[in-house]
Amino acid sequence: MEKKWWHDAVIYQIYPKSFLDSNGDGIGDLKGITSKLDYLEKLGITAIWLSPVYQSPMDDNGYDISNYEEIASIFGTMEDMENLIAEGQKRGIKMIMDLVVNHTSDEHAWFIEAKENPNSPERDYYIWRDQPNDLLSNFSGSAWEFDPASQQYYLHFFSKKQPDLNWENETLRQKIYDMMNFWIDKGIGGFRMDVIDMIGKIPDQKIVANGPMLHPYLKEMNRATFGDKDLLTVGETWGATPEIAKQYSDPDNEELSMVFQFEHIGLLFQEDQPKWHYAKKLNVPKLKEIFNKWQMELGMDEGWNSLFWNNHDLPRLVSAWGDDQSYRVKSSKALAILLHLMRGTPYIYQGEEIGMTNYPFESIDEIEDIESVNYAKESLEKGVDLDTIMDQIRHIGRDNARTPMQWSKQPQAGFTTAHPWLAVNPNYQEINVEAALADPSSIFYTYQQLVALRKEQDWLVSADFELLNTADQVFAYQRVEDDQRYLVVVNLSSQVQRFELEEDYQSVLISNTDVEQVKEKKVLEPWDAFCVQLTRA
Numbered sequence: 001m002e003k004k005w006w007h008d009a010v011i012y013q014i015y016p017k018s019f020l021d022s023n024g025d026g027i028g029d030l031k032g033i034t035s036k037l038d039y040l041e042k043l044g045i046t047a048i049w050l051s052p053v054y055q056s057p058m059d060d061n062g063y064d065i066s067n068y069e070e071i072a073s074i075f076g077t078m079e080d081m082e083n084l085i086a087e088g089q090k091r092g093i094k095m096i097m098d099l100v101v102n103h104t105s106d107e108h109a110w111f112i113e114a115k116e117n118p119n120s121p122e123r124d125y126y127i128w129r130d131q132p133n134d135l136l137s138n139f140s141g142s143a144w145e146f147d148p149a150s151q152q153y154y155l156h157f158f159s160k161k162q163p164d165l166n167w168e169n170e171t172l173r174q175k176i177y178d179m180m181n182f183w184i185d186k187g188i189g190g191f192r193m194d195v196i197d198m199i200g201k202i203p204d205q206k207i208v209a210n211g212p213m214l215h216p217y218l219k220e221m222n223r224a225t226f227g228d229k230d231l232l233t234v235g236e237t238w239g240a241t242p243e244i245a246k247q248y249s250d251p252d253n254e255e256l257s258m259v260f261q262f263e264h265i266g267l268l269f270q271e272d273q274p275k276w277h278y279a280k281k282l283n284v285p286k287l288k289e290i291f292n293k294w295q296m297e298l299g300m301d302e303g304w305n306s307l308f309w310n311n312h313d314l315p316r317l318v319s320a321w322g323d324d325q326s327y328r329v330k331s332s333k334a335l336a337i338l339l340h341l342m343r344g345t346p347y348i349y350q351g352e353e354i355g356m357t358n359y360p361f362e363s364i365d366e367i368e369d370i371e372s373v374n375y376a377k378e379s380l381e382k383g384v385d386l387d388t389i390m391d392q393i394r395h396i397g398r399d400n401a402r403t404p405m406q407w408s409k410q411p412q413a414g415f416t417t418a419h420p421w422l423a424v425n426p427n428y429q430e431i432n433v434e435a436a437l438a439d440p441s442s443i444f445y446t447y448q449q450l451v452a453l454r455k456e457q458d459w460l461v462s463a464d465f466e467l468l469n470t471a472d473q474v475f476a477y478q479r480v481e482d483d484q485r486y487l488v489v490v491n492l493s494s495q496v497q498r499f500e501l502e503e504d505y506q507s508v509l510i511s512n513t514d515v516e517q518v519k520e521k522k523v524l525e526p527w528d529a530f531c532v533q534l535t536r537a
Helices: 030-035 037-043 078-090 109-116 121-125 170-184 214-224 242-249 264-268 284-297 328-340 370-381 386-396 433-438 443-456 515-521
Strands: 011-014 047-050 067-071 094-099 144-147 152-155 190-193 232-236 258-260 345-349 464-467 474-481 484-491 505-511 529-534
Touching (some): 030 037, 030 078, 037 078, 067 170, 078 094, 094 232, 109 121, 170 214, 242 258, 284 464, 284 474, 328 443, 328 529, 345 443, 443 505, 505 515
Parallel strands (some): 011 047, 011 345, 047 094, 094 190, 190 232
Antiparallel strands (some): 144 152, 464 474, 484 529
16 A cells, blocks of 8 residues: 555644633633644644634534634634644644534524525435434434424434534535535645544434445545545544444545544443443453454555544543553553554544543533533433442543643643633643653653654554463564564553563663563563564564
8 A cells, every 4th residue: 555644643632622722711722722833843743633623602512513614713713723724834733624524503504594494405404304213312312303493303413403414415515525625725634524424324214323325425525525635534433343444444445544443442331331331440351352353454455543542532541541540650651652553543632641630520510511411410310329420420521531731830730821611630730741841751752752653663554463462461462574573562450460571672662661670570560561673583
């Protein structure tokens, strides 16, 4: 396969509302992001995935778009956006826009016209039925909302203020492609595609994702927009299997560059339980099995992996699967080393590179996330006790990822001079960018080193992946190319584990421990992690 720029890229996700407030209103904005590009250049990242900054009533923090070609006033102006793109380009940092085209806001001009004039062309841009079926919204309750004026129900798989678009309408699809080209012409580096696997839905047959027209639509989109451009496109595909992922990302299929698959993220939850029943600890053998499957199945010639632990919808990595108490720094480094040396394009979520943690939420009043708020309300009505609900939200609620970025020891962690839209984690005095940059052994510099390795070491893109047989809590694999072999070993626990480094090694590429000690003692201390180049095969 022809190598593309995104094969050895590292992408950094920014949640704009929580990154940096430049104008003192308590909300992060585009000028705030621009002011921190030098920091991101120091980290070494290639591109920024920008969560939505389009005009929106913010019912779901920007994933409810009322105008795709305007910037939300809370974030700034189109001039600010153009300046961010230009300043990023000066530093070799591309902007990946969040493409939300499964649904719009109910305040989008299309939906307003659709509601006010049932005979309008826009009516068919959305999905209306005389009678609802039993499809459920991802945000609780029915996926159908009654419109008294027209006496019909419209479909919404998320908030009732996020009506689903009808991709069967050819005019609508063309309008979406025109909008995408509007952004491509502004010089962006690509698109992250929100719940893109849902655009082929057939609600009457209860097909929500991976509908029969999904791939034809994506091929049409590719031809009409980015297909002949050197852009990164990544689809959010919760239900993807390796076979489905190949359909999206095989270059011969002319669809997308890669997808986000979430099979490993499923380990956050108890098996065969509703979503909010979180797993008390990580099932490491299962994690090994899942990563091995995806690494083996998605080779460079037939598709491509995206590698991630965190995003704006997930709890903080070190709190979920690391040890955010005794080994916060070391376990953060271990998890980073494990992921970044696999085959695929790594994604870093803001604050991950300094080891930010989940927030100790104490009351529902502190929660902003619509999914968590709806869940709490529904659960209280069912008689679930408040302590249980709050425990679940503290562990896996989406607001954990959305607390403001911790820049310094200044009030509000240097995020704002005002009252922040969401509370700053009280541990910002200890965990912040300023402290990380001042400490040569901080998590930040491990991430910086991993980003640099991906640019310098061609084998990270092309070498084969081989999972090794080890103790349950030890994740070890080799990357092999011709006579080059690289060994990655990580202890994913806070206990000592047996591990015998039987071979000699030429060099240590990255480590959070003393590899010679590991070799001598034949054990891994808690959260030990390293990558060594073995002597030639």
